[in-house]
Amino acid sequence: MAIAPIQRVLIIGAGIAGMQAALDIANAGYEVVLVEREPSIGGRMAQLSETFPTLDCAQCILTPRTVEVGHHEHIRLRTYSEVEAVEGQLGDFRVRIRRRAAYVNWEVCTGCGLCQEKCPKKVISDFERGIGPRKAIYTLSPQAVPNKPVIDRQSCIYFERGKCRACEKFCPTGAIDFEQEDAIIEERVGAIIVATGYDLYPLSLLGEYGYGEVPDVIDSLAFERLLSASGPTAGQVRRPSDGAEPKEVVFIQCAGSRDPELHKPYCSKICCMYTAKHAMLYKHKVHDGQAYVFYIDIRSAGKRYEEFVQRAMEEERVLYVRGKVSRVFRENGKVMVWGTDTLSGQNVEVAADLVVLAPAMVPKAGSDVVAELLDLATDEHGWFTAAEANLQPVETKRAGVFLAGAAVGPMDIPETVAQASGAAAQVLSLFAQWAERNGNA
Amino acid sequence: MRIAYFPGCTLNTTAKGFDNALRASFAALGAELVELPEWNCCGATFPLLVDNMLDLVAPTRVLLAAQRQGDRLAVACTMCYNVIRRTNNRLRSDADALEKLNYFIEAEYRGGVEVLDVLQILRDDVGFEAVQAAVKKPLTGLKVAAYYGCMVLRPPTEVAYDDPENPHALDDLLRALGAEPVEWPHKAECCGAYLAVKSKEATAEMSYRILSSAQRAGAQAVVTNCPLCQFNLDKQQLDMGRRHGGYQPVPVLYFSQLLGVALGLDTADFGWERHYVDVRPLLESLG
Numbered sequence: 257m258a259i260a261p262i263q264r265v266l267i268i269g270a271g272i273a274g275m276q277a278a279l280d281i282a283n284a285g286y287e288v289v290l291v292e293r294e295p296s297i298g299g300r301m302a303q304l305s306e307t308f309p310t311l312d313c314a315q316c317i318l319t320p321r322t323v324e325v326g327h328h329e330h331i332r333l334r335t336y337s338e339v340e341a342v343e344g345q346l347g348d349f350r351v352r353i354r355r356r357a358a359y360v361n362w363e364v365c366t367g368c369g370l371c372q373e374k375c376p377k378k379v380i381s382d383f384e385r386g387i388g389p390r391k392a393i394y395t396l397s398p399q400a401v402p403n404k405p406v407i408d409r410q411s412c413i414y415f416e417r418g419k420c421r422a423c424e425k426f427c428p429t430g431a432i433d434f435e436q437e438d439a440i441i442e443e444r445v446g447a448i449i450v451a452t453g454y455d456l457y458p459l460s461l462l463g464e465y466g467y468g469e470v471p472d473v474i475d476s477l478a479f480e481r482l483l484s485a486s487g488p489t490a491g492q493v494r495r496p497s498d499g500a501e502p503k504e505v506v507f508i509q510c511a512g513s514r515d516p517e518l519h520k521p522y523c524s525k526i527c528c529m530y531t532a533k534h535a536m537l538y539k540h541k542v543h544d545g546q547a548y549v550f551y552i553d554i555r556s557a558g559k560r561y562e563e564f565v566q567r568a569m570e571e572e573r574v575l576y577v578r579g580k581v582s583r584v585f586r587e588n589g590k591v592m593v594w595g596t597d598t599l600s601g602q603n604v605e606v607a608a609d610l611v612v613l614a615p616a617m618v619p620k621a622g623s624d625v626v627a628e629l630l631d632l633a634t635d636e637h638g639w640f641t642a643a644e645a646n647l648q649p650v651e652t653k654r655a656g657v658f659l660a661g662a663a664v665g666p667m668d669i670p671e672t673v674a675q676a677s678g679a680a681a682q683v684l685s686l687f688a689q690w691a692e693r694n695g696n697a
Numbered sequence: 698m699r700i701a702y703f704p705g706c707t708l709n710t711t712a713k714g715f716d717n718a719l720r721a722s723f724a725a726l727g728a729e730l731v732e733l734p735e736w737n738c739c740g741a742t743f744p745l746l747v748d749n750m751l752d753l754v755a756p757t758r759v760l761l762a763a764q765r766q767g768d769r770l771a772v773a774c775t776m777c778y779n780v781i782r783r784t785n786n787r788l789r790s791d792a793d794a795l796e797k798l799n800y801f802i803e804a805e806y807r808g809g810v811e812v813l814d815v816l817q818i819l820r821d822d823v824g825f826e827a828v829q830a831a832v833k834k835p836l837t838g839l840k841v842a843a844y845y846g847c848m849v850l851r852p853p854t855e856v857a858y859d860d861p862e863n864p865h866a867l868d869d870l871l872r873a874l875g876a877e878p879v880e881w882p883h884k885a886e887c888c889g890a891y892l893a894v895k896s897k898e899a900t901a902e903m904s905y906r907i908l909s910s911a912q913r914a915g916a917q918a919v920v921t922n923c924p925l926c927q928f929n930l931d932k933q934q935l936d937m938g939r940r941h942g943g944y945q946p947v948p949v950l951y952f953s954q955l956l957g958v959a960l961g962l963d964t965a966d967f968g969w970e971r972h973y974v975d976v977r978p979l980l981e982s983l984g
Contacts, residue, residue, distance in 0.1 A: 463863025517854055518861065583862075585882040592882065 260694050261347030262446035263687045264289065268339055268626060271299020272318070272669060273661025273676040274451035275325050280680035282330035286687055289443050290325065291353055292335045293622070296400035298322050299453055300662075303383065305483035305491070307669055308533045309564035315486060319399055326401040334441065336406055338622075342629050346656030347446045347690070355439040358406035360393070365431035367403035369395075371423035379411045381488075385478035387496050388488025393423050397486055407432075446690070447656045447683045448630065450640060451676065452623040454662040457512040457520065457616040465511065465584045465613060471497040472591050473584055473611045475511075476530060483537050493541050495610045502609030505538055506593045507531045507549045508581050512616035514552055520616040520637065525666035527614035528555045532568040534612060539572045547574045548606055550581050550595050558668070577604060584611055617666040630657055639665045650679040658682050698822060701766035702730035703759060703781070705774030706738060707924040712774075712951070714968020715924060719773055719815060719953035725960045726823050726831055730771055730815075733762045739777040740784075742891070750797055756784035757798045761806045769811045771818055775848035775923040782812040783855050814849050816922050816952065817858045820866050825873040833961030835875025839918070839983060841955075842911035843867035843878050844930070845885045846923025861885075867922060867952055874959040881914035883907045888926045904933035905941055912947055918979060919949045927951060931973045948976040958983075 263286050267274045270292035278288045290297070301307075302322075304314035325331055334353055341352040360371075371393045381390035383397065392411040395403060413420040414434065424432040456475050459468030466473050472495045474482075481487040482494065495502045509527050512519040528551065535547040549568075554576075556562040568574045579596040586592070590607040597604050619638040627634050632652050633641040640663050643651040650658050660676040661667060667675065708716035723730050740755035759781055763770035772778040788795045789808045799805050819828065845864045853861040864885055868878040886907060889900030908930060911919050921927050931949040938944045954967050958980060969976050 463860040467863065517852075583882055586880070587882075594882070 259348065261690045262349075262444050263287070263690060264443075264445045265447045265449060265683050266291065266339070266349065266351050266443065266445040267449045267451060269293075269299065269451035269453055269620075269661075269663070270297035270325070270333070270335070271451060271453045271661065272301045272321075273453065273663075273672045274299070274449070275321055276673045276676035277449050277451065277660050277680040277683075278325055278331050279321065279328070280677055281683055282328050284684050284687075286330060286684070288328075288331045289351070289353075289445060290331055290333050291337050291339055292333070293338050294396060295336045295358070295394075295404070295406045296322075296396045296402060297325060297333070297335060298396075298401070300477070301669065302397060302399075303385070303477055303484070304480050305485070305487070306533065306537060308529045309558075309560045311533070311537075313485075315399060315484070322399070322401040332443075333402065335402060337441070339626065339629060340440075342448070349445050349448060349656070351443045351445060351448075353441040353443060355441055356406075357409075357436040357438050358404070359409070359412075359432065359434055359436050360405055360407065361431045361433045361436070362402065362404040364429045365404045365427075366429055367395075367405075368428065369398075369405075370426050370428065371405055371432065374422045374426040376420065376422055377411055377413050379408065384481050384488050385475065387474065387478050387481060399486070447658070447686055449658045449660050449676075449679045449683065450626060450630065450632070450652075450663055451660040451679075452620045452626055452663040454617045454666070455620050457618050459511075459613065459615065461519070462511055462613070462615070464582060465508070465611070466586075470584065470586055470591060470611075471495075472502075472609065473613065476527070476534065476612060476614045479534055479612045483534070483541070491541075493538060493610075500609065501542060501545075503542065503545050504606060504608045505535075505545060505547050505610045505612065506581075506591075506606050506608040507535055507547065507612045507614065508584075508593075509549065509551045509614045510580070510616075511613035513614075520618070522616075522637070522666070523555060524614070524617040525555070526617070526668045529558070529561055529564065529668065531612075531614050532556075532565045532574070535574040536568045536572045539574065547572075548608075549574055549576045550579060551576060552578075552580065558670075579604070617662065619663065623663060630654060632657065639663070650675055650682060656686070698728045699731055700728065700769050700771045700818065701763050702732050703736055703739070703763070703770055703772045703777060704732065705772065705777035705924075707776075708773050711928065711971065712924040712968070714966070714971055715927075715951040715953055716773060717966045717968065718951065718957040718962075718964070721962050722953055722956040722960055723815075723819075723823075725962060726819075726828065728818070728823050731766065733759070733766060736762055739774075739780045741776065741780065750794065750801075753784050753787065753794065753798055754802060756781045757788065757806055758802060760785055760788070760810050760812075761802065761804050763810045764806055768809055769813060771813055771815050773815050775814065775846040776925060778812065778814045779848040779856055785810065785812050786855050814858065814922075816849070816866055816870070819870065819956075820858075825869055828870065828956070829873040832874055832959045834959055834983075836871075836955060836959050836983065837875045839876040840879055840915050841871050841876045842881050842914060842916035842919045843871055843884055844907065844911070844919050844921040844926060846921060846926045847885065847887060847890075848923060850885060867920065870952060871920060871955070874955060876955065879911070879914040879916045881910055881916070883910040888923075888929045890925055890929070893929055900929055901933050901937065901940065904930050905937055905944075908934065908937070908947055909941075909944070912945070916947065918976070919947060920952050920955060921949065922952055934974050946974040948972065948974050948979050950976055
């Protein structure tokens with residue numbers, strides 16, 4: 257190479273995978289450019305209530321990490337940003353990043369939150385998974401890092417009608433800037449880690465469960481928000497339709513997973529565990545409630561995982577029914593669930609108050625764009641493909657580009673973190689080799 | 698549009714009203730169903746029950762007759778659709794089977810015919826918007842329960858042109874006709890099919906569950922696309938009152954009949970007299 261390779265890394269995605277890799281590399285003294293599409297970092301884990309199998313408060317173990325990432329002298333955080341173009345090769349990638357207009361000058365903003373309080377426009381929050389509101393000017397959560405708001409142009413009354421500017425009026429530091437435009441940032445890095453994560457299979461594709469049109473049929477991330485102390489119900493289990501406390505809750509596993517004919521053929525791996533957790537936490541909050549879990553098999557391979565599921569069954573008296581649910585529909589204010597118990601050979605009908613689906617994990621929307629930008633291989637479902645499944649799980653066929661976390665496939669938090677540290681180690685190993693080569697030259 | 702048409706034996710006999718209403722409606726919509734000049738039994742259930750090549754002869758002959766007319770075949774009976782389409786799938790993916798059958802019937806079917814259900818053609822070729830535009834007597838205020846024969850849904854990868862778990866093509870059509878399809882859970886639950894031959898009690902119970910669910914949802918009529926479903930649901934009601942006190946019968950119609958009514962066609966040959974539960978009072982109440 258004519259010029260010395262650049263000992264700086266780009267990480268795409270600032271969920272727990274991207275954050276872990278960023279901290280590992282930054283703590284070794286190298287620079288990290290961490291790009292995140294959302295206004296703040298933390299990814300899916302920031303939406304979770306508790307983690308299995310320890311029932312740690314997710315926010316409590318995540319926040320020290322997000323804060324560390326936010327303040328790290330070697331991490332350049334680019335939130336509300338997307339990678340638009342990548343040129344070059346190992347040792348010298350030239351990256352173009354588009355930073356979307358937030359319409360708030362983050363240099364001046366103190367994060368006081370007054371604008372969010374005063375904004376008159378309420379919209380449904382994606383972060384709250386559709387069961388809670390946010391304002392047109394918003395941060396994802398009170399613990400957001402960076403704790404700076406953005407204006408959602410589609411919902412903002414001023415952008416729609418040319419009138420309002422309530423946020424501007426009340427902002428004590430004059431940070432609101434309706435004239436702000438997207439910014440293009442060029443970065444040069446020597447290596448790239450892809451940590452784009454996952455989405456859940458949309459309920460609108462599950463006709464048998466009501467296409468997502470029944471308000472009291474929600475997905476597992478929405479239930480996380482219901483359980484979360486920082487969620488829209490402050491941690492109280494309330495069903496979306498009328499705010500009542502549900503006394504009969506049906507959890508349906510494999511909603512779209514392990515269904516090769518109509519949906520996804522693969523096992524989403526984490527649902528058995530988080531459903532056991534959901535049922536358990538529900539019972540902790542609603543003592544006289546009944547939780548049912550419909551399952552195909554229980555897959556609890558992992559340290560202390562099986563014990564955790566046994567605890568849900570035996571100590572928490574969660575009723576596990578081995579069988580699939582064929583139909584979910586509304587009747588007389590209830591959510592009727594038709595299923596089968598394949599152990600007794602009986603069909604089962606439950607008049608539920610709330611139904612929680614565990615949808616298949618699918619690659620994060622837009623990860624196909626990242627794959628194309630970086631010329632990376634994906635499998636038939638869109639998951640990134642490692643260079644070699646057994647011995648090179650975090651490498652790709654493209655030199656200098658690595659993978660971390662659920663961008664590769666369904667993965668739980670410990671595995672994600674281990675993978676991310678693996679990807680970070682690969683990058684650090686490269687940097688060390690370059691340093692040695694330059695030193696010898 | 699002209700398309701080769703295979704009615705199936707039921708539409709020539711007990712479901713003649715389905716057939717007459719269908720042809721008249723399609724003609725009114727500018728889509729002509731041209732009956733195959735020579736056709737035979739689709740083979741009914743038999744071809745797909747066991748792995749016997751001989752059973753595929755009948756449906757292959759139907760496909761051959763269709764090939765002479767063009768590259769698409771409209772099928773009205775859902776059972777025939779299922780059998781002919783699946784036979785076609787087999788012939789398209791199994792060169793050995795195709796060769797053997799061609800040798801046996803001394804002809805050359807090339808696998809090029811597209812087998813389509815008439816409701817599918819109505820949706821994709823005619824278009825429900827065009828149907829809506831052609832409606833002369835909208836079925837305003839009529840609450841209907843759309844009921845789907847399993848034969849157009851299962852097995853999904855082979856035959857379904859709709860969501861097999863929650864189909865809605867029929868609901869969408871009925872909405873285009875001005876009717877109000879009810880939300881109900883039994884739209885794709887089994888009617889009992891041929892179990893009617895073996896166990897009348899079992900089918901009677903299955904029919905009761907479907908019909909009572911439709912009525913609980915407020916439906917004034919059940920509308921289907923399947924002759925066997927229509928027969929089961931209609932006829933079982935004759936003595937349903939004896940098992941279930943207070944049971945009130947509900948008419949069971951073919952979608953083509955309501956289509957013809959909404960298009961303002963002459964309904965004299967729509968086969969109303971063949972229904973066990975009289976449809977006419979309901980239709981008259983529509984004005």
